[in-house]
Amino acid sequence: MSIEGDARRLKLVIILSSSYGLLSFLFSFIGLASGQAAVHLHEYSLGGILTEISGHFLFGAVAAIPLLQIDLLLMAGSMAVLIDSDHILGALNLNAGSRPAHSILYAFFSAAFLFYLTNRLRLADRMKLKLTSLAPIALVSHLSYDVFVAFQNGGSRGGSFPLLTPLNFGLIPLSYLSWIVLEAVSIIASISVEVASRRFSLAGSKAKA
Numbered sequence: 001m002s003i004e005g006d007a008r009r010l011k012l013v014i015i016l017s018s019s020y021g022l023l024s025f026l027f028s029f030i031g032l033a034s035g036q037a038a039v040h041l042h043e044y045s046l047g048g049i050l051t052e053i054s055g056h057f058l059f060g061a062v063a064a065i066p067l068l069q070i071d072l073l074l075m076a077g078s079m080a081v082l083i084d085s086d087h088i089l090g091a092l093n094l095n096a097g098s099r100p101a102h103s104i105l106y107a108f109f110s111a112a113f114l115f116y117l118t119n120r121l122r123l124a125d126r127m128k129l130k131l132t133s134l135a136p137i138a139l140v141s142h143l144s145y146d147v148f149v150a151f152q153n154g155g156s157r158g159g160s161f162p163l164l165t166p167l168n169f170g171l172i173p174l175s176y177l178s179w180i181v182l183e184a185v186s187i188i189a190s191i192s193v194e195v196a197s198r199r200f201s202l203a204g205s206k207a208k209a
């Protein structure tokens, strides 16, 4: 399937982003096994929630700029926000603590999920690569903003994350300056994906010639 027209591309972004959001929400239930207290939404003010959402969206979107497609930029931003969907369980007073989707294993799992969906949608190889890669890119940029905020709020201490959930719910600390490294890594990953996807299209057109 070739994606033509802005409306069609927007529809694709909405379908894939909502599927990713649902996956992230379902994955959050794993946190019920952690025995740790959830982050409760009511602990934030409305302004705090809006800042959190805009910050995650911005960091995710910036990370995807090298992919040179506005729809991918919007999708990366939305996915970076949706990683925090465990807050919904917190708002329901369920102790799905430890922010399960903040995990390297979740990045692999969600990438496999996006690859499966893009394969089912019969997208071109270069789009499959770009869309699948958004899973780790969104997570790394998400962690970057979380660490950035932790630094703003807490001074010298960065955030701690359950990077190995569901194998281990232990929180692994990241130093405060790692937010720069994490955002840089996500941007470099996007550049690499863009370069690789061009080689894909080049190889495809040579094969057809």
Ligand SMILES: [Zn+2]
Residues within 6 Å of the ligand: 083, 084, 099, 102, 142, 146
């Ligand atoms: Zn987070």
